[in-house]
Amino acid sequence: MSVKRRIFAGSQLRNLRAARNLRQAEMADRLDISVSYLSQLENDDRPLSNALLERLAREFPLDWQDVGADSTEKRLVALREATADPLFAEPLPAEQLARIAEQQPGFAERFIALHEAYRRTGQRLEMVDEALAADNASGTRLPWEEVRDWFHFANNYVDTIDRAAEALSIGLIGDHGLSPLSEALEQQLAIGFSVSVRYESNRGLREFDPQMGHLVIDPAQPAETRRFQLAHQLAALALKAEIASVIAAATLRSPAGRQLLFVGLCNYAASAILMPYRTFREEARRLRHDIDRLAHAFGTSFEQTCQRLSTLQRADARGVPFYFCKVDMAGNITKRHSATRLQFARFGGACPLWIVHEAVAIPDRILVQLAETPDGVRYVSMAKGLVKPSGSFERSPRRYALALGCEAAHADEFVYADGLDLASPHRMEKIGVSCRLCPRPDCDQRAFPPSDRAILVDPDQRGIVPYRIN
Incomplete structure (x- = not known):
């Protein structure tokens, strides 16, 4: 027979409230309890209930993840997220979820794994659907699409490389702040x-000339880009074994795909060197993910900072699940990743x-938007247009936008x-993934009908x- 756990977390609650700069009344209101009850919890006079743990x-x-919850509590959080999927009519009660997580851990973990497999399968089906819609009936992926999908299904986080880059970075920073200097x-x-660098x-x-050991960098690039190029080359040499091991396990079909993955992993490692995981995560949370302030603190560009925020998915210290993308003037998505339920179209705009x-x-x-996707999930989006100089009058500057x-x-x-x-339905834009995948019947901006629905045409209306849309 299972013994009911009694969880006391007074100091954790006080620290949480202090970190958020909340008064007891404000904290009690967030948790939907009385101030006196909160006071008893903070003084360890009463244990946390399962309902409060869930809240x-x-x-x-x-x-709450950083408090150091035990395996049962972490299982409960993952189970709650899985059962809250729009696939289900309504979430299960907190007490029922807590009983399942504690008394039937094997079943709970299998359900969580099954839901993740379901989500991944849905994404793969969307890829096939879009390939067919784009007249790519064979489903054959180009090398760069293979690599893009590999990072997507790795959740844009590569643990062995990230940790190795973090250790290398800490050794280079010394007393010089948060990030290694170019000189280091x-x-x-x-x-x-x-x-030698020229x-x-x-x-x-x-x-880079590997025979002579010469690295040549264009000085016309912004300082942040020049430092990133140094970090990229250092990653390619210092983390060669870790990167090779990841590529060997990736099972990409073409030599070009493996070479592109090598470049992508070196870029990933360069970001992890310039923005070491735990330091960057702590500073990002302290600054509430203000990208300009983060970029200034780490000496990185706006784009580098946004992309690094999308990689903070380490199992024992997760960051906010972000989506990130880069869109050119023609509406093409040239970079994309999502740790959220929002997924991007692979073909078209x-x-x-x-x-x-x-x-x-x-x-x-910077533009900000509150949007809702067809599954009812709401997102806060930040977008900024950027112009990257070409360094010459003879070449047009690159214009694009980033979204996080x-x-x-x-x-x-x-x-x-x-x-x-956040609660107003009138301040919210109803968006979709793309017109071919969006089921909304009443969108004024629709360019194409959805690929899985019939259309009705009336010449008189x-x-x-x-x-x-039928």
């Missing part, structure tokens, strides 16, 4: 690998109602959500589009 995990998911990277290349114009962004498209036309200005967002449940952690009315 704490829901209201403060990252904070150059010194490590010279001492550890006999690589800055010369009219070359590529980065060119994204939903025209998404704020990222407006951001492309308005560089150097999270589910509205994490709005407290995201400074860009400040001022949004005309709406915004010349058909109705």
Whole structure:
């Protein structure tokens, strides 16, 4: 017979409230309990109930994770997230979930794994559907699509490389703040690998001669980009074994795909060197993921900072689940990853109602949007248009936009959500993945009908589009 656990967490509750700068009345209101009850909990006069544990995990998911919950509590959080899927009519009661997590751990873990497999299978079916819609009936993926999908199904986090890069970074930082300086990277290349660095114009962004040990970098690049190129080359040499091991296990079909994965993993490691995981995660949470302030603190670019935020998925210290993408002037998604339930279209453009498209036309200005996808999940999105100089009058500058967002449940952690009315249905844009995958029948911006629905055409009636969706 199972013995009911009595969980006392007074100090953790007090620390959580202090970290969030909440008064007892405000904390009690968030937890839907009385102030006197909260006071008893904080003084360890009463244990936490299963319902309160579930509420704490829901209201403060990252904070409560950091408290050091035991395996049963972590299982309960994962089970709650799985059963809250829009697939189910309504979530199970907190007490019932707690009993399952504690008394039937094997079943709970299998259910969680099954739900994850279901989610991944759904994503793969969407890929096949889009390939067919794009007249790619064979389903054959180009090398860069293989690599993009590999990072997606790795959840954009590679543990062995991330930890090795973090250890390397800590050894280089010393007393110089949060991130290694360019001088430290150059010194490590010279001492550890006999690589000399030269800055010369009219070359590529980065060119390495492994025989001579010469690394040439274009000085016309911004300082953040030059430092990233140094980190990339250091990662390629210092983490060669770790990167090779990951590539060997990736089972990519083409040599080009494996070479692209090598480049991608070196870029990933470079980000982890410049923004070491735990330091970056702590600073990101302290600054509430203010990208400009984070970029200044770590000496990184806006894009590098956004992309690193999307990789914070380490099992024992997860960050906010973000989605990240890069969109060019034509609406093509050239970079994408999502740790949220929002998924991106693989072919064609994204939903025209998404704020990222407006951001492309308005560089150097941050736009914010509250949006809801057809499954009822709400997201807070930040988008910014950027112009990257070409370094020459003869070449046009590159113009694109970046988008970073999270589910509205994490709005407290995201400074860009400040001022949004998260509960108002009138302040919310109804978006989809793409027109071919969006089931909404009443969208004024629809470019194509959904690929899985029939259309009805009446010559005597005309709406915004010349058909109705059956």
